[in-house]
Amino acid sequence: MNISVVIAAYNGEKYIFEQLKSILTQLSINDEIVVSDDGSSDRTIEIVSSFKDIRIKLVDGPQKGVIKNFENAIRISKNEIIVFSDQDDLWEPQRAEKIKTAMINYHADVVITDYKALYSNGSSCSKHVEWHSGFMNNLKKNTYIGAMISIRREWLVEIMPFPRYVPMHDWWIGLMTELKRKKVLFINEPLVMYRRHGDNMTGNTRNSFIKKFFMRGLISVQIIFRVLISSMHI
Template structure:
């Protein structure tokens, strides 16, 4: 069961070495780390290229279209292996993450997407939220996650078979991780596991957040949008 890691980067020079090192230490020779960069203006690409030149498992692709969703889509599109993990540029994976998740896939052959719990930490890796699940009330389910999304991409992985169902990621979907989680739910293939497998670092430049800061109007609009998109996806892949 080979693994691809899809990472999206942009101006991540401060923490990216720690994250890449925490990932590569868990990957086998046939695994890969696929990075899509949104034309970073700092030394992010130079740092990544150091890894590319020294490790054939690391692959870099540039993405012209701006935004988190297109950047992750580009990384996912270039993956080749059976299990695809999503990764932010500034977290740290716990050493047991990959093997723990692979064990669950082996035990649950019908599962398409697995999300673990995470520990939210500050710049110095000091915990600020012990359990994302407890904080967001995370659980699987289409209606539950349309009403209140509890999916977070950095803790997600999915089988290669799900790629055809989630790509291309609609640009009017609220976020890529909500879309992936809900498509997995629509196919009765989402599993949330209790292990906390990531230190999710929050700092002044963090793009994603654990809170939903959208206005009430935005939340209502997004619920209608995502419901329509899911219906279209269901009809397309039925």
């Protein structure tokens, strides 16, 4: 099984070189990184192109936001294992190998790895993924963090496209994975330096109680609709 790393890029010149470098050292010749650039106005495209590595595919994004940008990268990717990556994090050594091992040896549909938080001043701390199984647990609080998720292509394609009205793709993946009782393996080892700063594209939102309630109702309706549509096609 080979890996496709998918990155939704947008004005990522500050960190994307370090991120790509940390990933490339772990990939085999048959692995790939698909960078979907959503109309960056900085040096992101120039930096990605500078690698001159055939494993990197730089493509134009749809310019419809981060979720559709990830979806674009997924559709262009080709390998059996899809690994989500933010443009500004750092991978620890052997992350790719450990993901592959989990997928092959444990027949996992989804693999989640732990992380350390990396702050803009260079300091880090041992925060970790508070992952919990169960549909209701994840409807209450999403514990599927996008940058920590790897997923089998066959399962990901089954739950795409991502709904138009969903707060983030990782929440949709998590809820559908729990609903269908897919096999999830959590690697309790910090294999990503998860950068936290004011410009994060994901994981940086604060919502009121009313908005949170509305979002949970909205995503629940979309799940019911998707399940009904799927059952009609059986």
